[in-house]
Amino acid sequence: MKRSIYIITLYILFILPACNTTTSQQQPAKPIATDSYQCMPCGSSCDKEEYKTAGECTHCKMPLVNKSTINFKTIESGAICNYIAAHPNAVLLDVRTKEEFDGKATPNFGTLKNAINLPIQELENKLETLKTLKDKEIIVYCSHSHRSPRAAYMLMQNGFSNVSNLAGGMSVMQDSTCKK
Numbered sequence: 001m002k003r004s005i006y007i008i009t010l011y012i013l014f015i016l017p018a019c020n021t022t023t024s025q026q027q028p029a030k031p032i033a034t035d036s037y038q039c040m041p042c043g044s045s046c047d048k049e050e051y052k053t054a055g056e057c058t059h060c061k062m063p064l065v066n067k068s069t070i071n072f073k074t075i076e077s078g079a080i081c082n083y084i085a086a087h088p089n090a091v092l093l094d095v096r097t098k099e100e101f102d103g104k105a106t107p108n109f110g111t112l113k114n115a116i117n118l119p120i121q122e123l124e125n126k127l128e129t130l131k132t133l134k135d136k137e138i139i140v141y142c143s144h145s146h147r148s149p150r151a152a153y154m155l156m157q158n159g160f161s162n163v164s165n166l167a168g169g170m171s172v173m174q175d176s177t178c179k180k
Contacts, residue, residue: 037064041072041149041165065153072152073164075139080166081178083139084112090137095120095151096170100143109143109170110179120147127158134160141166 039046039057046059055064075083084090092115099105101117111117118126120142138160142148145168152165173179 036067038067038070040065041070041153043144043146043149047149062150069157070153072140072149072156074167075164077166077168077172078174080112080139080173081175084178087137090139091133092116093118093138093140093151094142095123095140095147096142097121107171109173110176111170112141112178113180115141120151123151123154127154130155130160135162137162137164139164139166141169143169144171145169 035052037051037054039049039060040062041047042057042060042062044060046057046062049057049059050067051064053064054066056062057064084092092112094101094111094115094117096117097105097119098117100109101111101115103110118130138155140148140152140155140163142151145166148165148169152163155163
């Protein structure tokens with residue numbers, strides 16, 4: 001009897017752990033999470049490039065930001081009029097210049113009905129005027145979707161919870177039913 005207890009004890013102390021070690025060594029190692037950086041959205045193709053460290057985009061010279069902080073949605077230009085009709089309470093924010101918004105620039109791409117105009121150049125200094133919209137859905141747009149991704153990013157970084165960017169901007173809109 002003592003001998004069988006001795007064998008069981010040896011088995012538990014030495015053989016069983018060795019079996020478990022062999023099993024765990026065969027499992028693949030879990031990847032270590034690393035930060036990934038992207039260009040602060042500027043609307044150019046460099047927005048999709050990833051970097052391993054913070055710094056400056058080699059193409060557009062915008063700061064590189066942690067990829068996880070870029071979390072606004074995108075609405076395709078072909079779907080915008082239907083989207084607006086289905087979401088009538090969405091705030092439409094045109095970040096072009098006043099001249100572009102008023103149709104006085106060449107070319108004139110028009111503007112969306114019921115949009116408000118706050119040029120990207122003024123957005124950071126006037127965020128306080130938009131604070132009542134923090135929990136509303138906001139669709140940001142410009143002419144070619146170069147300024148609006150940056151504006152959408154800026155809004156999200158300042159506590160706006162539901163922001164979308166109009167992909168391609170007004171220059172590629174085919175449907176004019178939601179234009180002024």
